[in-house]
Amino acid sequence: MFCNKCASRIPDGSVFCPECGQKLTSEQPLGQNAPLRQPPTVPPTRASAPVPSAYDPLTAPLSTASFFWMPVIVAIPIVGLIVLLVWAFSKNTNVNRKHYARSVLIWVLISVILGVLVSILGGNLLGSLQGALGSR
Numbered sequence: 001m002f003c004n005k006c007a008s009r010i011p012d013g014s015v016f017c018p019e020c021g022q023k024l025t026s027e028q029p030l031g032q033n034a035p036l037r038q039p040p041t042v043p044p045t046r047a048s049a050p051v052p053s054a055y056d057p058l059t060a061p062l063s064t065a066s067f068f069w070m071p072v073i074v075a076i077p078i079v080g081l082i083v084l085l086v087w088a089f090s091k092n093t094n095v096n097r098k099h100y101a102r103s104v105l106i107w108v109l110i111s112v113i114l115g116v117l118v119s120i121l122g123g124n125l126l127g128s129l130q131g132a133l134g135s136r
């Protein structure tokens, strides 16, 4: 066989040209085993890239019915909070539902913090108001 680059005669089955060092990958020696086994030429994108058409219930868009009922379920006083925590931290929950639950939990947290702040800062005001109302 001959080198692709410098066209010098080289032994059959060579991986590198002894003259110029050109790697001889395009030449497939017939009837001989290549001394160095080449890695499989399967495109790596096929194995690593996610297939966009595959249906995954964890990442699939939620239906209108799901979006319709989620706030209703969440609005149930104690059950809603438990459901929110399960949705927010369970690994087997649809990502849309998970993100929705987390956003609602953030609102719950903000409400609690604001409620505590108001009760601390406005406690005297409310207390005096209630006292005024109670003494009437």
Ligand SMILES: [Zn+2]
Binding pocket: 003, 004, 005, 006, 007, 008, 017, 018, 019, 020, 021, 022
């Ligand atoms: Zn060469």
